[in-house]
Each structure stands twice: as structure tokens, then as C-alpha cells.
Amino acid sequence: MPQLDKEEYIEQAYLWRTFRERLLDGVPAQEILAQLHEEILSTTNLPMALDFLLGEVRHNGRLSDAMTRMSHYFTPFQAYIMNRAEEEKIRFDILIALQILAAEAAYRASDKASPPGLFIFHFECIARNRLGYEDGLKAVAADPFFDERWQRWIRWMKQQLGAAEFSDFLYLRSEFAVEEKRRALRDPEWTAAQDILFGVREGRIAKANRGKDPLYMFQALQRQLGYPEVPQPKRKSEETLIHPVIEQRLQQMEKKLKLMEQELKGGIDLTEFYKKPEGGATDEGQFE
Secondary structure, three states: OOOOOOHHHHHHHHHHHHHHHHOOOOOOOOHHHHHHHHHHHOOOHHHHHHHHHHHHHHOOOOHHHHHHHOOOOOOHHHHHHHHHHOOOOOOOOOHHHHOOOOOOHHHHOOOOOHHHHHHHHHHHHHHHHHOOOHHHHHHHHHHHHHHHHHHHHHHHHHHHEEEEEEHHHHHHHHHHHHHHHHHHHHOOOOOOOOOEOOHHHHHHHHOOOOOHHHHHHHHHHHHHHHOOOOOOOHHHHHOOOOOOHHHHHHHHHHHHHHHHHHOOOOOOOOOHHHHHOOOOOOOOOOEE
């Protein structure tokens, strides 16, 4: 499949972001797709893709099947992410999947998009959500954003995972590793036999993270080089956070319930409502 124009990915980012928001509002998927068909920019090919998606959802209820069949428009990785979210045996939230698709499309549409950045984003998505390296990296390697050198390396690395640290794979294919080799050999003309895919800064960060959790390296690449961040589920404390207005109303209801309980038990204790004079003695004839 050829690479799409930037305006296609801008509209895709809007599609997945809005799809998620309306799912949270309780709107059915078929209705969301129908609404978005009218909202998406008509000069792109996305409205035609939405027609096909809507037909497949009405037929079998799955978006991933339609995305796989539309390989000329949706990438294998996009279809793979949606497929994992629709699998009942895999605990991968559809809301996170939609966030990933929106973030990936937004990155593709940006001027910062690069093969190293997109590959790291894809790999972290697979690793963080435990989606499976075999099929996941196969889908990544088939992405037209990567040229033949990248596709060849991704397929090779897929077979080598577990034999070495992931940071080593990046370091050994970086300009930083070439510079260190030239200094060690005192030969400024030395060249690597393999394809060099990452720059000096990527190689330096990869070497600094040897022996550490790969997630630390991903975070460093995001901080230092502006690589796209992978969406993550909200913490439970964030999900259960109560809005201040709702919390205030709950407190008022709790007070009313206490008053009702006291009344049922034989009377209400009004002393807590008495206003205390400045002298400290309680004037039982005055209330606040």
C-alpha cells in the first residue's frame, strides 16, 4: 500500500479520538460511524472507508475485519491494534486501542514523524499492552512508512528477541555505535556492514539504558527527542476521583440522613447548631 497524504491522517486522528469520546457518552458504534461520515472532510478517502466500516459493523460487529480488508487504506498495524481490542480472550481495552490509533495518526500527520519514532511507538504499544511480538512486529514490518532496510531489520529483530537486550538492538544500529567503533579502531573511515537506522542521540540513550527496563528507554527517548508517548490506562485513583460539586452534594445528603436517623431514634440533637457567644458559654437560645 502507498503512504497516505497528511490530511488523511489528520482526519483519521479526529475519527479515532471522536469515536472514543462518543463511546464514553454511550452512543452506539453504528451511530457514531454514521455521524462521523458527515463530519469527516469529504476531499479525503476516509468517508468511503467509513461506508465500508459501517457495513461490516452492521454485518458482523467487528471493525478489525473491515480494516484488514481495506489494506490499501488502513495499515496492518492499525488493523492489528483493533483486532487485539476486539478479541474477547485478550484484556486490551477498546478505549486504549482508540487512543493509540488517534495518537499514531496524529504523529504520522506531524512534521516530526520519522521511522525511528514510529517504530519505537509501535514497539512500546506492543510491549506495554502485551499484544504479542510475533504477529505485532509482522504487522509493523509491513507498514509502508518503513523502507526495505527497516522492514528487513524488523523481521530479523523479531526472530532475535530474547537473545539480547532490546537496547542493544538499537545501539548496534546507531551512528553512536559507529563513532565509538571508529575511535576504538582509530580509523575515521570505518563503516558498518549492517544498515544504520538510528542517530547518535538514539544510540547514546540506548547504551545508557542497558540492563534496565526498556520502558525507561522509551521514556528517555520521549523526553529527549520528542518521540510520541504511548497512551496508558488511567490509574484507579484518577478514575474514581469525584467531582467537587458532586462530593459536596454527597456530604449534604449524608447530613440529612443523619438527621433522619436521629429523628427516628427519638429526637434531633440541635446543640451542634447553637451559636457560641464570645465569652465561651453556650447561649441555648441562639442558633447560627
